[in-house]
Amino acid sequence: MRLTVNGEQRDLHSPPLTSLLTALREELDITSPKAGCNQGGCGACTVLVDGEARRACLVPLAAIDGASITTVEGLGRADELSPVQAAFDEHYAAQCGFCTSGFVIAATALIDRKPKARREEILEALSGHVCRCTGYIKIVAAVEAAAEGDVHPEQVEPSFEPEEAEVLIPGSPA
Amino acid sequence: MTSTSLEAAQFVVPTSRDEAVQAFGDGSGVTVFAGGTILMPEINYGRLRPAHVLMLGRAGLSGIGHKDGAVTIGAMTTVAELEDAPEPLGSAARNVADHEIRAQATLGGNLCAPSGGGTPRGDLQAALIALAATVRTAGKDGERTAPVEDFLAAGADGRLVLEVELHEPKRSGYAAARRPHAHAYTILAVCAAETSEGVRVGISGAGANALRARHVEDALAGGASAEDAAQKALDDAQPQDDALASAWYRQRLLPVLVRRALDDLGGGK
Numbered sequence: 001m002r003l004t005v006n007g008e009q010r011d012l013h014s015p016p017l018t019s020l021l022t023a024l025r026e027e028l029d030i031t032s033p034k035a036g037c038n039q040g041g042c043g044a045c046t047v048l049v050d051g052e053a054r055r056a057c058l059v060p061l062a063a064i065d066g067a068s069i070t071t072v073e074g075l076g077r078a079d080e081l082s083p084v085q086a087a088f089d090e091h092y093a094a095q096c097g098f099c100t101s102g103f104v105i106a107a108t109a110l111i112d113r114k115p116k117a118r119r120e121e122i123l124e125a126l127s128g129h130v131c132r133c134t135g136y137i138k139i140v141a142a143v144e145a146a147a148e149g150d151v152h153p154e155q156v157e158p159s160f161e162p163e164e165a166e167v168l169i170p171g172s173p174a
Numbered sequence: 175m176t177s178t179s180l181e182a183a184q185f186v187v188p189t190s191r192d193e194a195v196q197a198f199g200d201g202s203g204v205t206v207f208a209g210g211t212i213l214m215p216e217i218n219y220g221r222l223r224p225a226h227v228l229m230l231g232r233a234g235l236s237g238i239g240h241k242d243g244a245v246t247i248g249a250m251t252t253v254a255e256l257e258d259a260p261e262p263l264g265s266a267a268r269n270v271a272d273h274e275i276r277a278q279a280t281l282g283g284n285l286c287a288p289s290g291g292g293t294p295r296g297d298l299q300a301a302l303i304a305l306a307a308t309v310r311t312a313g314k315d316g317e318r319t320a321p322v323e324d325f326l327a328a329g330a331d332g333r334l335v336l337e338v339e340l341h342e343p344k345r346s347g348y349a350a351a352r353r354p355h356a357h358a359y360t361i362l363a364v365c366a367a368e369t370s371e372g373v374r375v376g377i378s379g380a381g382a383n384a385l386r387a388r389h390v391e392d393a394l395a396g397g398a399s400a401e402d403a404a405q406k407a408l409d410d411a412q413p414q415d416d417a418l419a420s421a422w423y424r425q426r427l428l429p430v431l432v433r434r435a436l437d438d439l440g441g442g443k
Contacts, residue, residue, distance in 0.1 A: 015181045016180075016183065017180045017217055018180060019217075039215035039218065039219070040214070040271075040275060043272075043274070053273070054278060055211075055278070057214065057215075058278060059214070060214060062229055063229060106274065125273050127272045127273075
């Protein structure tokens with residue numbers, strides 16, 4: 001099984017019915033897609049499969065051999081955020097962060113297919129994503145700003161250097 | 175459960191309809207994998223360990239066509255592709271979950287959906303009943319076409335859904351109980367359509383599969399008002415308790431939704 005993940009060709013050896021989510025997290029150590037409900041209901045695992053937002057927990061490897069996958073790791077870097085990432089930063093649209101990857105991917109896919117998405121379209125597009133702390137208002141404001149092009153990535157201060165991040169508890173979910 | 179590890183599963187990935195039919199055979203021991211939105215949770219949680227998997231993704235079973243005034247819809251057509259389908263199918267499709275699920279879930283999967291944890295699934299079934307749709311399947315005795323309510327009554331075991339055929343109705347109506355920002359399965363939905371054989375009414379959410387509200391249809395055919403005909407819905411369906419709603423609530427909601435769907439029908443379209 002071979003995938004292109006964030007622009008890099010990767011061979012996978014997990015069984016074909018393994019979910020893309022499990023393969024990304026446990027075989028490739030790509031941990032921005034979160035394992036929330038594992039049944040398609042929370043949106044936290046959403047990634048781009050050939051450019052379209054999909055629940056990674058509902059996609060088995062067998063169905064996507066040869067596909068191109070983009071996760072948040074492939075959208076931008078800490079010093080060069082994507083417009084949606086920058087909008088989330090500017091609008092303080094994350095709190096605990098567990099749902100954020102899924103929202104960012106869903107919003108990226110929405111703006112890709114509807115560059116001037118209106119508020120109603122944004123609400124509909126994000127409606128499968130559950131946030132239990134920020135409360136949606138700031139998330140929706142961020143996506144509205146991104147859709148309107150009202151983002152300023154150059155003003156975002158990188159809040160940490162990725163290479164300085166350390167795993168405090170080995171084996172804990174990132 | 176026929177095997178115990180994900181490694182043990184054997185795959186067939188047909189690249190044509192004929193290959194899919196041949197690989198399915200009589201369906202014995204075959205797990206049909208369409209969109210995956212229902213199967214993958216079962217696999218993720220270890221409740222299902224398929225031995226023989228028929229992956230339909232490349233079998234060429236998707237797409238909406240038109241022939242002799244009929245609309246044909248392939249089994250692998252996604253729910254998202256049905257959002258603009260003839261009403262009330264379009265409304266039922268738009269009411270399913272969220273954009274990402276609709277882009278993955280398929281018509282065939284929805285027709286074959288068993289109830290999950292006691293909650294009825296298969297939101298599109300009521301619309302197909304209202305539209306007098308027929309379902310073409312393959313299996314032990316070859317291919318056959320049956321009215322959708324007969325297909326649902328017999329169950330999907332041993333049958334591979336190939337396509338659905340329906341006609342644009344003269345008028346249509348739709349009403350559903352929806353909880354905003356809670357994409358559980360639909361609590362209750364009612365579809366109505368005026369077809370060449372009169373007004374037909376389908377109900378999703380009041381049984382393991384959607385059902386046809388014949389008492390309501392007969393009352394309408396006999397000249398009853400929408401209000402009076404709607405009361406007959408409780409002769410057609412005996413809603414159950416589940417995690418989404420109580421039987422008590424559904425019993426009170428059902429005649430209201432039937433009346434709304436019939437009013438919607440009366441409004442024309």
